[in-house]
Amino acid sequence: MNSGTRHVRVIGTGLIGTSLGMALSDQGFDVSLEDPSPTACRLARDLGAGHVAGHLDAAEPDVVVVAAPPDVAADVVVAALERWPRSVVTDVASVKQTVLDRVLRSGADASRYVGSHPMAGRERSGAAAARRDLFDGRAWVVVPHEDSAEEAVDAIRHIATVVGSAVRVMPAREHDEAVAAVSHMPQVAASIVAACLRELPEPAVGLAGQGLRDVTRIAASDPRLWTQILAGNAEAVRDVLLDLRGQVDAVVAALHGLVEGEGEGSLGTLSRMLEAGNLGHARIPGKHGAAPTAYAVVSVLVPDKPGSIGRLLTDMGNAGINLEDLQLEHGLGQPFGIAYISVVPAAAEPLQEVLTTLGWQLHD
Incomplete structure (x- = not known):
């Protein structure tokens, strides 16, 4: 299947779908595009992501990539499995367990379904924000289940590798728990910090430096998309935020003790929190996913x-x-x-x- 995967149907021409179409087209793949919005589909075509699917695409695609919004991705996957009985189908939603559960309940041929998640994105959304190098050096998580056919897994690995990604393989639930900590929780934290700036006096906001810009950068992300992502991974995100809340509560208590003049042990709490942050930061992978490096x-x-x-x-x-x-x-x-x-x-x-x-x- 690897060398034979030449025709890829991309359903959904937003940021990820269009970027993937551009990257695959550059590698000589025949990419057909489909989207509920004809305008979005034509824009993706004009950007070099492939051709708009039509009557000339009567043959089944080798691989169907569902790049639909998270709240409808599972239904689109099921429809694709039923529409093309020999095609391998994947989706690129950032939450995997809910999609897998829906596919398994549907009665469709789940052996041809392999979930996936390219860990790439931007604060901007839509085809106009697409980049053909979006996946270069980024992790692409391939999420097979126990009934996934080996050739189906290989086909998705091949696509991820061809566009420059580093493939990681994880079960669906493990994936969702991981992204809750490394992606979804940071989004919530950044949004909350940025929200606190709304009523801040203008002279105070004018003092903002690079630290605040770094912390709040991803707060500019699409609220509609992120509402769907958080809803789809609610349990894992809740658990991560409960742990975060516990640590914030400890810091608040330490600061309260200092304010009230009863701060014995408070400085130690603050110091341990900051030191733990150093240790956690040191674990973030270095360039191209290599081991952490001190520069x-x-x-x-x-x-x-x-x-x-x-x-x-x-x-x-x-x-x-x-x-x-x-x-x-x-x-x-x-x-x-x-x-x-x-x-x-x-x-x-x-x-x-x-x-x-x-x-x-x-x-x-």
């Missing part, structure tokens, strides 16, 4: 002028120094920003010397 950070003042960042990165490249990560912080009311350049520790001193020689001002 050195070189801070550079960057003029707020066109081309400044490009010139900085070009100077780094000409010096043969590889960029591991980059963050920008805009100076409050200043005509410059600060670029925080992460490099392997051995490259930090050579980078500082090169940039100083080329006239860049380092920021301590």
